[in-house]
Amino acid sequence: MGMTMSQKILAAHAGLESVEAGQLIMAKLDLVLGNDITSPVAINEFTKNGFSQVFDHTKIAMVMDHFVPNKDIKAAQQTKQCRTFANSYNITNYYDVGEMGIEHALLPEKGLTAPGDLVIGADSHTCTYGALGAFSTGIGSTDMAAGMATGKAWFKVPSAIKFNLTGSLRKGVSGKDVILYIIGMIGVDGALYRSMEFAGEGLHTLTMDDRFTMANMAIEAGAKNGIFEVDEQTLEYVKGRVNRDFTVYKADEDAVYDEVYEINLSEIVPTVACPHLPENTKPASELTDIVPDQVVIGSCTNGRISDMEKAAEILKGKKVAKGIRCIVIPATQAVYKECIKRGYMDIFIDAGCAVSTPTCGPCLGGYMGILADDEIAVATTNRNFVGRMGAKSSKIYLASPEVAAATAVAGHIVDPTEAMA
Numbered sequence: 001m002g003m004t005m006s007q008k009i010l011a012a013h014a015g016l017e018s019v020e021a022g023q024l025i026m027a028k029l030d031l032v033l034g035n036d037i038t039s040p041v042a043i044n045e046f047t048k049n050g051f052s053q054v055f056d057h058t059k060i061a062m063v064m065d066h067f068v069p070n071k072d073i074k075a076a077q078q079t080k081q082c083r084t085f086a087n088s089y090n091i092t093n094y095y096d097v098g099e100m101g102i103e104h105a106l107l108p109e110k111g112l113t114a115p116g117d118l119v120i121g122a123d124s125h126t127c128t129y130g131a132l133g134a135f136s137t138g139i140g141s142t143d144m145a146a147g148m149a150t151g152k153a154w155f156k157v158p159s160a161i162k163f164n165l166t167g168s169l170r171k172g173v174s175g176k177d178v179i180l181y182i183i184g185m186i187g188v189d190g191a192l193y194r195s196m197e198f199a200g201e202g203l204h205t206l207t208m209d210d211r212f213t214m215a216n217m218a219i220e221a222g223a224k225n226g227i228f229e230v231d232e233q234t235l236e237y238v239k240g241r242v243n244r245d246f247t248v249y250k251a252d253e254d255a256v257y258d259e260v261y262e263i264n265l266s267e268i269v270p271t272v273a274c275p276h277l278p279e280n281t282k283p284a285s286e287l288t289d290i291v292p293d294q295v296v297i298g299s300c301t302n303g304r305i306s307d308m309e310k311a312a313e314i315l316k317g318k319k320v321a322k323g324i325r326c327i328v329i330p331a332t333q334a335v336y337k338e339c340i341k342r343g344y345m346d347i348f349i350d351a352g353c354a355v356s357t358p359t360c361g362p363c364l365g366g367y368m369g370i371l372a373d374d375e376i377a378v379a380t381t382n383r384n385f386v387g388r389m390g391a392k393s394s395k396i397y398l399a400s401p402e403v404a405a406a407t408a409v410a411g412h413i414v415d416p417t418e419a420m421a
Helices: 005-014 039-048 073-088 103-109 124-132 141-150 175-186 201-205 208-221 232-238 305-315 333-342 344-351 401-410 416-420
Strands: 024-028 031-035 060-063 093-095 118-121 135-138 152-156 160-166 195-199 225-228 259-264 271-273 281-283 294-297 325-328 376-379 395-398
Touching: 005 024, 005 118, 005 135, 005 195, 005 225, 031 039, 031 103, 031 141, 039 073, 039 141, 060 073, 060 103, 073 093, 103 124, 103 208, 118 124, 118 141, 124 135, 124 208, 124 225, 124 232, 135 225, 141 152, 160 201, 175 208, 175 259, 175 271, 175 281, 195 208, 208 225, 208 232, 208 305, 294 305, 294 401, 305 333, 305 344, 305 401, 333 344, 376 401, 401 416
Parallel strands: 031 060, 031 118, 060 093, 118 135, 160 195, 160 259, 195 225, 294 325, 294 376, 376 395
Antiparallel strands: 024 152, 271 281, 271 395
């Protein structure tokens, strides 16, 4: 029986010739990730269990991104605990103020994730690295502690769903629209503990940033991971970034999938997820009566340079509508610098946006844009649960950078493809 991409990676890291769905295995890890919220819990467990060394100080990454720069004393204490641990164990990949970025944008940018890798992270959106053809998944802080100490983790091998992509995206449509469309189609539990595997001729028309966005939100369909077939674009992306050997895994012709979906990219329209679940999707053109109080462009889902470029293209020479707060958050310092170099910062500020240093901030209701009672946000983030970005009575509409920027200018949700026509 053939194996999927995910199953091949898991088998290789477990030292087995083959694995099958449902099998329990212990596998070696290429990278263990934590952030300023989850790492302190893992550090406490690491200490409580009497561990005195890490398995490999070069294969652990701690990224201070959720509440950094520190928003209060508790956040400062948590970051201090991480900083102390990183110094004690000589953690090579520790990122703090001035060199940090939003973790799931930063690690690929730094070349810390590669095709064929097995990555665990104490953050649910660790599945982002599947865009590179890696098996990456979110875990709890206790598993992070064990991973840091042993370099291994237990896995239940997932079954898979295949998404065969055809066609190409029209102008004004991006990977965010594709993944929202898919989640709307299969539901937030449609891929529960399964691998979402993306392949097909249409895949080659998607940019790497489109793929990062789609893999990032695999968890919003309940998936264990999302993973893309490696192609020339993938190899070009890691070239010059990844300075070690890696292995590309391709699904067998006779690999078994629970379901196979045909997705014609040319039929996808700008899509918005309405409150309070990512599956509650509608075309942006049907939501023109929604008037937001705040627009957020950024996050680990859509804070890369192409996202900034799309927003800047729409905001150039225009003003944010009266009564709307528009917050732009480049995902990493490199993206921030590139925005300055390209003149995007002038565009954002002249339009009336607030621009932040890299941070997760408002996405999880942390800071830098908390919503008050009954306020509405249109955000390029990944979750729109009750109270996710602030008050329980607030409402979040998830959208692409194109929809978000066009909405900020229009003063209500708009379809950017209609505005571009």
